[in-house]
Amino acid sequence: MRNSHHSLLSYFAFFFVLGLSQADQSIISHLQPQPLESFNLSLVQNAGSCYYTVLISTSCSSPRYTRDQIGISFGDAYGNQIYTPRLDDPSTGTFERCSSDTFQISGPCAYQICYVYLYRSGRDGWKPDTVQISGYYSRTVTFTYNTFIPRDVWYGFNLCQNASSALQQRIPKWFMFVILAVLASFIF
Secondary structure: OHHHHHHHHHHHHHHHHHHHHHHHHHHHHHOOOEEOOOOOHHHEOOOOOEEEEEEEEEOOOOOOOOOOEEEEEEEOOOOOEEEEOOOOOHHHOOOOOOOEEEEEEEEOOOOOOOEEEEEEEOOOOOOEEEEEEEEOOEEEEEEEOOOOOOEOOEEEEEOOOHHHHHHHHHOOHHHHHHHHHHHHHHHO
């Protein structure tokens, strides 16, 4: 009898974790980039002890090329912020339509990257498709823009605070009651 409870509990735990991972993906895919109201450079740390690979794909509906200045800032929920004021280099064809550009950026060691903001200054316009960031302590994360970046505004995603609360709202209440009932029957 005790083994059947363990098996049943294992099945529920498996489906619970599966449900969480699917809810997490749906939350991220439905978010749209937003402007950042204020950018605080004082949070940027000068220590450059970790390296990040940033892969930026430019949309096929972007202008053929851009001479705009493009900057990036990203980080984790613990205040570790990585900032690069200029990624662009028009002489090398950076950010051309239907292309991908890879950058090696150094900065403070961050844990799971949960926010990214892009900055564009200039008149040409630019439409990134995705921004993918990976680091030593962070699993690879992809942010889908697929929209033009407004001029002179930090524009992007902050999932640091929203992901956990949105995820909690996505878990059906009946599912939580089933988990609680199984745990109660196991205990009593």
